[in-house]
Amino acid sequence: MSKRTQSHRPGTSMLRKRAAVVAAGFGVSALLGTGAAVADSADATALPGIAASSLEAQATAQAKAADSAAKAKKQAEAEKKKAEEKKAASWIDPVKDYELSAGYSQGGAMWASGHHSGQDFAVSVGTDVSAVHGGTVVKAGGNGAGDGAAYGNAIVIKHSDGTYSQYAHLSRIDVKVGDTVSTGDHIALSGDTGNSSGPHLHFEIRTTADYGSAVNPVNFLKKEGVSV
DSSP states (O other): OOOOOOOOOHHHHHHHHHHHHHHHHHHHHHHHHHHHHHHHHHHHHHHHHHHHHHHHHHHHHHHHHHHHHHHHHHHHHHHHHHHHHHHHHOOOOSSSSOEEOSOTTOBOTTSTTSBOOSEEEEOOTTOEEEOSSOEEEEEEESGGGGTOGGGOEEEEEEETTSOEEEEEEEEEEOOOTTOEEOTTOEEEEEBOOSSOSSSBEEEEEESSSSTTOEEOHHHHHHHTTOOO
C-alpha cells in the first residue's frame, strides 16, 4: 500500500498567515471607516445647534455692550447737564490777576456824576474779560454802547435774575447784541478807551441796562459767593 507523501512547504504556510493578517486589516479598516462616517454624521447633526448657540451668545454679548454704551452715554450727558447748570448758576470775577483800584461810589472829578458808578479792576491792556454770569448781550460797541463816550468801548449783559453787568474801557469787543453767553465765557479784551486814568476794566452791576442804575458790584458779587 502506497503512502501519500504530504508536502509541508514553508512558503505555503507563511502565505496563509499573511493572507489572514491582510484580511484582518481590511476588516479593521472597514470598521474604522464606518466609525469615522458615524462620527462625521454626528458632527454634522450637531453643527446647527452649535452655530445657533454661538449666535445666541454673540447676540447676548452685543446687547450687553450696547446697553453699557447707552448707560455710559446717558451718564455722560447727565454729568454734562449738571456741570452746565452749576456753571449757569455761578458768578465769577470778570478778570483774573487784578488789583482793585477805584471803588464804587468813590468821589472824584473824573466822573460826571461826582462819584464812581462801578468797581475798577487794574489789569494790563489785552487781558481776557469774561462774563460774570450767563445771560444775553443787550449792548455792545463804542461810545459806552450808548451810555456815553466816557465809558469807551463797552458791553452790557442781561442776566436771568433781572440784573445787568457792564464792562467798559475795552480795547476789543468779541460779542454782539443778541449773543448768549455762559458764566466764564470770553467776551472782550481790557483796554484804556474812553475817560480812563490808565489800563483797567470798569465793571458795574445794574438794575437796568442803562447808566444811572448801578449798585455796589463788590457787595453784589460777595452775596453770590465771589470773593473780590
